[in-house]
Amino acid sequence: ETDIIWNNTNVRVSLPAVCFVWQIAMIILFGVFIRYDEESDAHWVEFKREHNITSDIENDFYFRYPSFQDVHVMIFVGFGFLMTFLKRYSFGGVGFNFLIAAFGLQWALLMQGWFHSLDPATGKIYIGVESLINADFCCAGSLIAYGALLGKVSPVQLMVVTLFGVTLFAVEEYIILTLLHCRDAGGSMVIHAFGGYYGLAISWVLYRPNLHQSKRLNGSVYHSDVFAMIGTLFLWMFWPSFNSAITDHGDGQHRAAINTYLALASSVLTTVAISSMSQKTGKLDMVHIQNATLAGGVAMGTAAEFMITPYGSLIVGFCTGIISTFGYLYITPFLEKYLKLQDTCGVHNLHALPGMLGGFIGAIVAAAATESVYSAEGLINVFDFEGSFANRGVGTQGGFQAAGTCVAIAFGLVGGAIVGLILRIPIWGDPADDNCYDDEVYWEVRVFREDELTAIFTGLEKHYCRRQSE
Amino acid sequence: ETDIIWNNTNVRVSLPAVCFVWQIAMIILFGVFIRYDEESDAHWVEFKREHNITSDIENDFYFRYPSFQDVHVMIFVGFGFLMTFLKRYSFGGVGFNFLIAAFGLQWALLMQGWFHSLDPATGKIYIGVESLINADFCCAGSLIAYGALLGKVSPVQLMVVTLFGVTLFAVEEYIILTLLHCRDAGGSMVIHAFGGYYGLAISWVLYRPNLHQSKRLNGSVYHSDVFAMIGTLFLWMFWPSFNSAITDHGDGQHRAAINTYLALASSVLTTVAISSMSQKTGKLDMVHIQNATLAGGVAMGTAAEFMITPYGSLIVGFCTGIISTFGYLYITPFLEKYLKLQDTCGVHNLHALPGMLGGFIGAIVAAAATESVYSAEGLINVFDFEGSFANRGVGTQGGFQAAGTCVAIAFGLVGGAIVGLILRIPIWGDPADDNCYDDEVYWEVRVFREDELTAIFTGLEKHYCRRQSE
């Protein structure tokens, strides 16, 4: 029947083909373009002498490697385990997250390299630890998009989402950070707003009117919710590292970590409050605790390195925790019902909306910056008012920050719509409406074998007989 | 009936109210008091020049941030997952731990700030990465107390436990570290002895004679024990960071990490030995492995930064592993039977007792310190014999360390008893005796839906019929 033709989930040719072709392309492009930078090259000993660097500890590795590893954990365990909450899609949640991040970071090193660090003299991209952090960040955009699509797409489609997602990311990042000269260290705009709207637009184009046929699997069981808490907590704990990983050495990293730490703490309390208020008996909903508690980190992605003040950070977390939880309660059902938008993980409430808010918060905090608060030199350092931007004022900077947020959203929406159309071509092996959210489609799942079932049943039967005779 | 009136577990008003009121109070108090310190302020560039600091790597962020993140993981994943071991209280274990730590760290920044770093000239508290570590430490006291109460209290009660726990912590810490001038980098006294006895005293006041009515839920299932091992291992692995996080730069952090690493390794072997000896066939008990293996880290909390020697560390771990396992085997049942003390996680054996021992071990090691072992300067650095304490001898120091341990225990017992009485007021929404240890009281728990049960049952039925006809 048509159904079977259109929903052939056999990816035995397409998935290996995509993996092989793209990985071989990576090898060739890396061979042509990618080299070690001066801090990771064996010539470092000469470089050090030439630049009067007295100690190896001045190597950027020691400034950023601990933050890099925290970010790395967020990408693979944080995002991965957060998506294990469905009762029968934990393999797909953590496994496909693993696949697309591993591909995405390679493509990101190239794309970001071409835009940001291609040496015109040699035609090479020189990479170091900061490149690795940026590559992980770039993947985050596509992983966020995956959250909206969880359970409804094939791994081949996810590879396509990631290829375009990373490409679009590099372009919007170039426009926002380089051309508009915005600051966005933790990526409220370039990562969360972009990634969130990118995923939502794809999901909107891929709308499935009969998705209710898989309703039985669109929910959690007890232990899948506990697995998801692993993801939540590693994201929550390491978010200060995420927002401070590529900020300025010294006070920049220090302040970004403090601000994010405080905003996240504040989000937890307001999430709990709203979640409890929303139930007749004040019970908490795991979906809220798993997600909305993180909204403060998302919303501090731009402003974390600014002098937003500690209580300012608490206020940001306070508001976004409330907004995000309300999103899960009211906006997601609204979007599904009236906008035909199916958002499995609610990335609208955790990434798109708080990311957009974070962009505007950053704009306001930037516009409000003063020399007395930052010091003259501090102001220049924080906003990088150097070179052709030496004369930009903080008000102008605020305007550009707001514009940057709009650019990120536009890229997400338009890019996502186009990618969604590509994914509607019936060649990608996506699941039918009645077997979404099901690991058995793309994974060998061990089920209880006959003899095990017999053992269980025999046990119950004995018990039954005993009770009957009593 | 009375029962229903007294055990109304509806927290729909009280929990949101407490969260909102306290979070708003935090924002106001942070606005009045909390500012960035000179290393996280944008003026750092000027500060560096004024103080002839040549490199950003001298910022305290780079000395302590990796340790901070390890401590952060211990607080949220370590303590949180350790408390997921109950079969139907995993949400409450990891979720309420999350809530109270997120609140506690904010209140801790204020309380510790007022006592330790309030600048009299400006009336402000200046915070940096070391403040964040101390705030996490301060929460640990209340999280330990939660271990004794797990499954028997409402989230509102836990917020009260944390409010008072953090307050008491800051006071006893001020008395012990500042007035008595004790050293306690990893908090054997101020964190573990205090937190343990605080929780035990509360639990004693809240004694439930009919708790056996919830006996069916007071135990683990297979996978909840595996979840708890996540908590155990992250605590165990990062304990060297816990004990070294706020010790002196250089040899102080280095030595504290080594000593803790060794003590913990030793604890594992003696825990396994005693656990195996306690069963007829030598089987191991997960409760012991999950908890007593950590006793070496607790007991090294004071002495880790001293020159206790590597073999001294092994001896500490050896003895406390044995004592802690014996505690689970004999002391906990004894306390429950004869002292009417219900200690869900056995915090007496993991925190209270090893913490107290750690305090006295610290006293002995301090009293035995000599100039030949420490060097003259080293002795001054390690024990901070400066200012008004310049003439204190090591013997005197040992005496004060012992006195400090007693202060911590006294604060825990008296403070806990008072807080326990407050928690007996019947307004907090705590569970009835027959629905303790049950997530369904405070959480939306997804259970198998009708159609899923039908599917399972139909499968079994078919199987049964087939077997009948064979």
Next chain:
Amino acid sequence: ETDIIWNNTNVRVSLPAVCFVWQIAMIILFGVFIRYDEESDAHWVEFKREHNITSDIENDFYFRYPSFQDVHVMIFVGFGFLMTFLKRYSFGGVGFNFLIAAFGLQWALLMQGWFHSLDPATGKIYIGVESLINADFCCAGSLIAYGALLGKVSPVQLMVVTLFGVTLFAVEEYIILTLLHCRDAGGSMVIHAFGGYYGLAISWVLYRPNLHQSKRLNGSVYHSDVFAMIGTLFLWMFWPSFNSAITDHGDGQHRAAINTYLALASSVLTTVAISSMSQKTGKLDMVHIQNATLAGGVAMGTAAEFMITPYGSLIVGFCTGIISTFGYLYITPFLEKYLKLQDTCGVHNLHALPGMLGGFIGAIVAAAATESVYSAEGLINVFDFEGSFANRGVGTQGGFQAAGTCVAIAFGLVGGAIVGLILRIPIWGDPADDNCYDDEVYWEVRVFREDELTAIFTGLEKHYCRRQSE
């Protein structure tokens, strides 16, 4: 019957005895031999002055502690959770891993100390953070061996495996690194090839012809596979730290991290490709995803610190991901059928084979090194061409690297065969052929109690009756 005599799994005497005797031996030997090194001793303040060290940040602690903690997580959570994949051996997987690593690291500090850092003047071994990393590395060899034996041996046997494993490791490491002057920072040779072949040789000697009697338990269930992914991901994420933990300060650590990061990413894609190709409908197999994705990290253990180039790293990951997945598909069944080799976790495919390949890759990359690529000084630094090795050429170095790989394999095979024979003495309490892979043999396992089963059954029965009457 004989069976009962030969397979008495009561370890109530032997396990505590081994733990106590070995731990007491450790305390005595540490007392005689182990002291703090100058960077962790309280005399550091004097040492700093004497050596004109201007800042505490120059203490090796700050260069290596973050990497140490990542390695520590790999050893305890990485290896431990990777071995929780069996449906009823998760306690044994993570718990025995914990036990033998905690013992092994102590014995490793002594063995490696005697061979590498015994001060002839004082007769003492001086330890610091690098010693802790090396001790963790040394344990890894025995933990790898455990992977081949998982579910088939007693904890007492594992202690024996570790005692000899660590001893053999220290000797082969001394031969390879010191006598042959090989470079092997991430241990392709000394850790993975040795550990893999050591475990395989033991397993070969312990061959159980009737192991099929435990076949029902030799597999995973849904959630045990998710637990194993925790292990996989923490190994995968922190492998860059593993391979860079003890390389040269500065560019050495920086480059090793980059190379490993890239090789691992590449492995993921080829593993997914081959896994999908191997199933009729392109479904992925969790066994492959959990293991073969790590092969790139193993194979980069030697070459990571060399100038292998970023695309070279991708190629290494590409090939080893394929080879390792093929190993799971074809070599493991072949070894079991024709060589009588039962390898529970497939350590042949993840450690032995990629480790051996990594050794030879290292040899080739070393032999191909040139002054133009490394710089003159860089070449000396990377290959440590100093002292009596000042005149060694890169070609010779390559030859020695290859020889080192052979030494590691030989030590694994011969040592493993001997240890296997020791383990065949019928005194160690190993399980019978029909109760392998079963936690109930060595652990108190909580099962559903009578009343719980009744509750479940009553629910089903009601349901059944309702259906009957419809």
